[in-house]
Amino acid sequence: MPDRALADLVVLDLGTDVTGPYCAKLLADYGAEVIKIEDPTTGGDPARRTGPFPGDIPHPEKSGLFLHLNTNKRSVTLNLKTASGRAILVDLVKRANVLIENGLPGAMDDAGLGWEDLAEVNPKLVMTSITPFGQDGPYKDYAAEEITVFAMSSRMYTHGQPDREPLRYAPDTAWFQVGATAALATMGGVFAQRRFGIGQQIDVSALEALVGNVDAGTVAYSMTGVKREGRVRQTVSSASGVVPCLDGFMLMIAGGERFFRRLLRAIGHPELAQDPRFATAAARAEHRDDFDVIFLPWCLERTRREIFEQLQSYSVMCAPVQTVDEVFTDPQEVARNFFVEIDHPAAGRLLYPGAPFIMEETPWSIRRAAPLLGEHNEEVLCGELGLSRQELMALAAQGVV
Amino acid sequence: MARLPLEGYRIIDITEVWAGPFSNSLLGDLGAEIIRIESYPRVAQSRPASGQATGGAGGNRVGPPDAPRPWDRATGYHMTNRNKLGITLNLADQRGKELFFRLIAKSDGLIIGYSAGTMFRMGFGYDVLREHKPDLVMISMPGWGERGPYQGYATFGSGADAWGGHHYLRGYPDLDPSATIASVHNDAPNAVTIAFAMMSALHYRDRTGKGQFIDLSQAEVLINNLPRPYMDWVMNNRIDEPIGNVDPDIAPNGCYPCVDPDSWVVIVVRSDEQWRGLRRALGDPAWAADARFDSVLGRIQHREEIDVHLREWTSGLKPYEAFERLAAAGVPAGPVNNVDGPPTDPQLAARGFYRWVTHPVTGQYRRPGPLFNLNATPAQFRRHTNLLGEHNHDVLCGLLGLSEGDYEALIEANLIGTEYNPEFNVDPEDRL
Numbered sequence: 001m002p003d004r005a006l007a008d009l010v011v012l013d014l015g016t017d018v019t020g021p022y023c024a025k026l027l028a029d030y031g032a033e034v035i036k037i038e039d040p041t042t043g044g045d046p047a048r049r050t051g052p053f054p055g056d057i058p059h060p061e062k063s064g065l066f067l068h069l070n071t072n073k074r075s076v077t078l079n080l081k082t083a084s085g086r087a088i089l090v091d092l093v094k095r096a097n098v099l100i101e102n103g104l105p106g107a108m109d110d111a112g113l114g115w116e117d118l119a120e121v122n123p124k125l126v127m128t129s130i131t132p133f134g135q136d137g138p139y140k141d142y143a144a145e146e147i148t149v150f151a152m153s154s155r156m157y158t159h160g161q162p163d164r165e166p167l168r169y170a171p172d173t174a175w176f177q178v179g180a181t182a183a184l185a186t187m188g189g190v191f192a193q194r195r196f197g198i199g200q201q202i203d204v205s206a207l208e209a210l211v212g213n214v215d216a217g218t219v220a221y222s223m224t225g226v227k228r229e230g231r232v233r234q235t236v237s238s239a240s241g242v243v244p245c246l247d248g249f250m251l252m253i254a255g256g257e258r259f260f261r262r263l264l265r266a267i268g269h270p271e272l273a274q275d276p277r278f279a280t281a282a283a284r285a286e287h288r289d290d291f292d293v294i295f296l297p298w299c300l301e302r303t304r305r306e307i308f309e310q311l312q313s314y315s316v317m318c319a320p321v322q323t324v325d326e327v328f329t330d331p332q333e334v335a336r337n338f339f340v341e342i343d344h345p346a347a348g349r350l351l352y353p354g355a356p357f358i359m360e361e362t363p364w365s366i367r368r369a370a371p372l373l374g375e376h377n378e379e380v381l382c383g384e385l386g387l388s389r390q391e392l393m394a395l396a397a398q399g400v401v
Numbered sequence: 402m403a404r405l406p407l408e409g410y411r412i413i414d415i416t417e418v419w420a421g422p423f424s425n426s427l428l429g430d431l432g433a434e435i436i437r438i439e440s441y442p443r444v445a446q447s448r449p450a451s452g453q454a455t456g457g458a459g460g461n462r463v464g465p466p467d468a469p470r471p472w473d474r475a476t477g478y479h480m481t482n483r484n485k486l487g488i489t490l491n492l493a494d495q496r497g498k499e500l501f502f503r504l505i506a507k508s509d510g511l512i513i514g515y516s517a518g519t520m521f522r523m524g525f526g527y528d529v530l531r532e533h534k535p536d537l538v539m540i541s542m543p544g545w546g547e548r549g550p551y552q553g554y555a556t557f558g559s560g561a562d563a564w565g566g567h568h569y570l571r572g573y574p575d576l577d578p579s580a581t582i583a584s585v586h587n588d589a590p591n592a593v594t595i596a597f598a599m600m601s602a603l604h605y606r607d608r609t610g611k612g613q614f615i616d617l618s619q620a621e622v623l624i625n626n627l628p629r630p631y632m633d634w635v636m637n638n639r640i641d642e643p644i645g646n647v648d649p650d651i652a653p654n655g656c657y658p659c660v661d662p663d664s665w666v667v668i669v670v671r672s673d674e675q676w677r678g679l680r681r682a683l684g685d686p687a688w689a690a691d692a693r694f695d696s697v698l699g700r701i702q703h704r705e706e707i708d709v710h711l712r713e714w715t716s717g718l719k720p721y722e723a724f725e726r727l728a729a730a731g732v733p734a735g736p737v738n739n740v741d742g743p744p745t746d747p748q749l750a751a752r753g754f755y756r757w758v759t760h761p762v763t764g765q766y767r768r769p770g771p772l773f774n775l776n777a778t779p780a781q782f783r784r785h786t787n788l789l790g791e792h793n794h795d796v797l798c799g800l801l802g803l804s805e806g807d808y809e810a811l812i813e814a815n816l817i818g819t820e821y822n823p824e825f826n827v828d829p830e831d832r833l
Contacts, residue, residue: 003605003609005601005602005604006601006604006605008608026597030601050629051629051633052629052632052633052636052637052639053636054636054637055636055637064628064629064631064632064633064635065628065629065632067632068625068628068631068632134752134774136751136752137747137748137751137752138747138751139728139747139748142728142733143728143731143732143733144733144735145671145733147646147667147669147735148668148669148733148734148735149735150735151656151666151667151735151736151737151738152735152736152737152738152742152743153743154738154739154740154742154743155586156656156667156737157737157738157739157740157742159571159581159582159584160573160580161573161581164573165646165655165656165658166656166665166737167571167573167581167645167646167656168571168645168646168667169567169571169584169586170570170571170627170630171629171644171648172626172627172628172629173567173586173590173626173627176590176626177589177590177593177626180590180593180594180597181593181772181773182773183593183597184427184593184594184596184597184600184772184773185772185775187406187597187600187601187604188406188407188431188600188773188775188778189406189775189778190406190600190604191406191407191431191604192406192775192778194604194607195406196404196778198777198778199777200776200777200778201776202773202774202775202776203773203774203776204772204773204774205752205774207748207749208749208752208754208769208770208772208773209772209773210589211743211749211754212754212769212770212771212772213423213589213592213593213772216476216477216480217740218480218740218743218769219476219477219480219766219768219769220461220476220477220480220740221740221741221744222744222755222766222767222768223476223479223766224461224462224463224476226461227739227740227741230663240583241579241582241583242563242579242582242583243579248578249577249578249579251559251560251562251563251568251583253556253557253559253560253583312551312553312554313553315516315553315555316555317555317556317557318556318560319544319559319560319561319563319564320563320564321563321568321569321578322564322565322566322569323566323569323640324565324566324570324627324630324631324634324640324641325634326566327565327566327624327631328634330564331549331550331551332545332546332549332550332551332620335548335549335550336546336548336549336618338618338621350632350635352635353624353625353627353628354621356594356617356621356622356625357540357594357595357598357615357617357618357622358546358548358615358616358617359598359601359602359613359615360613360614360615360616361602361605361611361612361614362602
């Protein structure tokens with residue numbers, strides 16, 4: 001069996017919904033041993049109650065979101081409002097490299113499980129804390145949702161039609177970005193732990209993770225004071241934007257000098273490169289309609305696939321606007337065997353998104369499907385922490401697990 | 402100064418535009434020495450060659466069109482590049498290749514941003530590079546990945562966004578996909594994922610002495626970030642439609658107009674407690690006492706009626722006023738900021754998020770800070786955005802030990818330089 005890149009890491013995932021669990025999933029899928037701690041008093045991770053569900057019938061073990069986010073993790077239920085629940089967590093922390101949580105700032109401290117408390121039993125612990133606005137500052141206690149943080153980050157304002165309201169991106173995308181950011185930050189902590197023997201808390205503010213990784217407008221504004229335009233209908237020309245074709249729409253990314261000349265060759269009009277109407281970016285913008293008259297009919301006679309292949313063979317950047325079902329049969333994904341089938345005791349055999357990147361020596365792998373709620377209580381608490389079966393049953397009776 | 406987690410590691414950056422360069426900047430934030438190699442004499446895609454040229458990285462320029470060194474003035478370039486040493490090198494030339502191999506021999510990692518197949522055509526396959534550095538970690542990050550039939554296919558992040566279903570899903574529910582423009586969203590999660598991949602492989606190498614090649618598809622990163630629509634297709638054979646700003650299970654919810662033209666606030670009322678908070682924030686108006694609005698289901702059923710009243714309230718306020726009143730009452734809300742919003746936001750100010758940096762060509766400016774705070778090993782912006790060829794001498798003579806004579810010969814042969822000649826901003830195919 002091939003080795004796993006992060007096989008030496010033990011991670012406690014106290015995260016809920018998307019950000020914390022995606023951070024832990026990245027670590028788990030590349031080899032870390034991840035124990036997911038779920039609250040038995042609320043039915044576990046709320047993602048279990050978010051769809052999609054097969055047949056639209058809600059079931060805590062069949063949420064598509066939860067199943068994807070929690071591959072390769074074991075689930076232990078622990079009521080951290082009880083002293084014995086907290087004591088068990090502290091025991092687990094002693095053996096862990098990393099703890100990931102996305103509760104409100106101060107919530108872990110209030111439970112006696114803050115960084116200072118946990119560092120007493122494990123001074124090398126990396127504690128990754130993900131919150132909407134960070135651990136301090138005037139907004140630290142504000143309630144937030146993905147769309148509210150996304151709106152504040154300044155991406156939403158330019159997205160959509162000028163005469164309509166600004167549009168968010170598809171649900172979850174910003175939270176996934178924050179989760180991946182937290183995974184990178186966590187690796188920073190892991191390197192400092194391994195190399196310098198130190199632990200630390202990592203404070204990940206979702207707002208900062210988004211604003212710091214935003215499009216050119218932010219830095220442009222701070223460097224020049226020029227505010228970018230709000231929402232615009234379309235960019236410079238149909239060589240750069242969404243154009244209709246025979247069976248849908250193509251996204252064209254051929255507005256730049258080199259790409260536009262390649263585009264002209266690809267559609268059989270190399271001579272237009274010498275045409276003053278199209279010679280410069282400014283001229284192309286001015287004569288946009290003249291190019292549309294040539295290019296749009298060419299597109300409307302062809303399918304997305306034909307245009308994609310023809311233009312890409314001339315190194316013209318473009319892509320079909322697809323719906324997700326089309327990706328499953330896309331020749332690239334078929335050849336790369338991207339989607340993987342995973343068997344789950346409740347949800348059955350389903351295809352899941354596969355590796356976000358392929359490590360050739362230490363491949364991404366599914367060693368176990370997402371856990372049932374509390375599935376590994378006995379395995380972890382008795383098998384690894386040494387509790388007796390009687391003790392476990394007593395804890396269950398007291399509502400601790 | 403505290404030690405940084407990646408100090409002592411050297412990563413070579415041959416990438417363009419956003420996801421690739423920014424991933425290297427993130428590794429630089431964590432302490433790695435990043436050596437960025439830029440195309441020469443052919444003008445790099447991310448750099449404008451003249452005051453008029455369009456640059457791939459977009460954004461505008463600092464200074465007038467005739468200001469010197471336009472290639473150091475593109476704001477898009479500044480956005481994605483910090484904490485790096487920058488060199489130029491003609492990698493198409495055999496002498497350039499040899500220097501590149503010598504550099505690889507002294508490095509831990511390489512992130513390469515060529516389209517699929519190009520690294521082999523250039524003679525930079527992993528098998529070749531590993532001869533110079535047996536435990537090298539190498540990441541290739543084409544839009545659709547290195548392997549597979551899409552050899553030579555090229556795209557920005559927006560192409561993966563369209564191909565992977567996100568363009569469709571992020572549209573207005575009542576308009577077709579041409580109503581929303583391209584989005585470079587996908588570059589952002591890819592930048593952090595590429596840096597995470599590099600660290601995971603370096604972690605393994607440190608433990609075992611083994612390097613490896615990593616094939617990263619920016620499109621497959623995107624698919625991982627859209628599990629709900631993908632799993633809905635798998636589970637129910639249903640193609641999810643765009644929902645816009647309104648989650649059908651939450652009311653009131655959406656984007657509401659504020660007092661100034663094109664100013665907006667988003668509001669999410671998920672629970673009864675938040676509904677009570679909303680009523681308090683609005684001063685307990687009579688309309689909101691209606692018993693039909695007391696339950697989640699009731700509010701969803703009468704969504705439009707509530708929205709009429711809520712819009713009336715938001716329309717008299719600035720986005721930050723509405724946000725502050727709602728947030729104080731426990732209601733999730735957010736001003737829809739343009740680019741001038743975050744730099745004056747009280748939370749970001751209180752945390753000292755923005756940092757002043759000084760650049761030799763463009764002067765002093767503020768830039769967003771690191772993406773995260775490692776409390777014991779905090780990131781610093783140690784180096785300004787690299788000028789074109791700024792560290793040619795440091796790297797080639799200092800690190801690789803070239804003699805001054807050999808270095809001058811490279812300049813003479815036009816294999817390295819610190820200034821672009823716009824004449825070289827052409828596609829090689831155009832010269833045929």
